[in-house]
Amino acid sequence: MRRRYEIHDEQWEIIKDLLPSERKKQGGRPAKDNRTMLNAMLWIARTGAPWRDLPEYYGSWKTVYTRFRRWQMSGVWEQILEHVSIEPDFENVMIDATIVRVHQHGAGAKGGKQFQAIGRSRGGLTTKIHAIVDALGNPLRFELTGGQSHDCMTGYEMLKSMELTGTNVLADRGYDTNAILDLLQGQQANPVIPSKKSRRVQRDCDWWLYKERHGVECFFNKIKHYRRIATRFEKLACTFKAFLTLVSIMIWMA
Known part of the structure; x- marks a missing residue:
């Protein structure tokens, strides 16, 4: 019986051959199968629970x-992620950013927060x-920085x-910079970016097409259904990004 949050049979068939085989160590216990391990990771990602609280039917949390x-x-x-993200729709691409709060357990990594994509903004420690x-x-690229x-x-x-020739690039006013506009013009892409209020000359904007920008907001809503993404508990940026990649894989296979 498939439990809540676990991967579907059709999804498993797509990725099962990409996971490394786990061999039993000589004299040791048999290795847990990859599907059980993946389901356990999805449970952690969706619930946001500590690793130690992993249900016993998944085996040892360690x-x-x-x-x-x-x-x-x-x-x-x-x-x-590269395997499942086939045939993206490049008619439009949308770019934006969202902030997540860093839990107190996510701070204090060796090297300091500046090396772990943690910064201080209005909401405290954020990524x-x-x-x-x-x-x-569907996600094409993502990066982590400090919240500020x-x-x-x-x-x-x-x-x-990215190669954006002939693509409509949708973004809010925060991306209205000369550098980005020149970049898109050089790539023969169509910027659908409203002008900042401070610009003396306001550029025309296709407001009907701009409404499609909700796609990136929907993506952020989807990933924040996973509590391990909605709040950052990971000390290391690479671990948090691994959870973000796992969730993006599930979105592509949805």
Whole structure:
């Protein structure tokens, strides 16, 4: 019987061959199967519970955590996301950012918060998720920064890494900078970005097309259904990003 939050059979068939095989160590206990481990990770992501509170039917929480970190460090999550994110709809792409609060358990990592995408903004310690989604609201790129960082600076670097020829790029006024507009013009993309109030010359904006920008807001709503994303409990940015990648995989397969 499939429990709540667990992966469907059709979804499992898509990704099962991309997960590393777990071999039994000589003289040790048989390794838990990957599907059980993945379901345990999804339970943690959806509930936001501490690893130690993992239900016993998933096995040892240490085993699940170790495998989650092993897959994160070996790049398994990125490989799966690349595999499932086929045929994105590039008619429109939308870029935006959202802030998540950092739980007190998420602070204090070695090296300081500046190295772990944690900053201080109006809401206290926060992390900002920058994301680019396609016309259907599926994630194409995402980056983590401290909550105080400017959207346009990270947005410029993300857009620069993409091929956007002939694409409508939808964003709010926070991305109305000369650097971004020049970048999109050079890529022959169509910026659908309202002018800042401070601009002397207000550019025309296709307000009907701009309404489609809700797709990136819907993406943020979806990922925040997972409490491990809605509040950051992870000390390390790489671990938090691994959960974000896992959730993005589930969105692509939904």
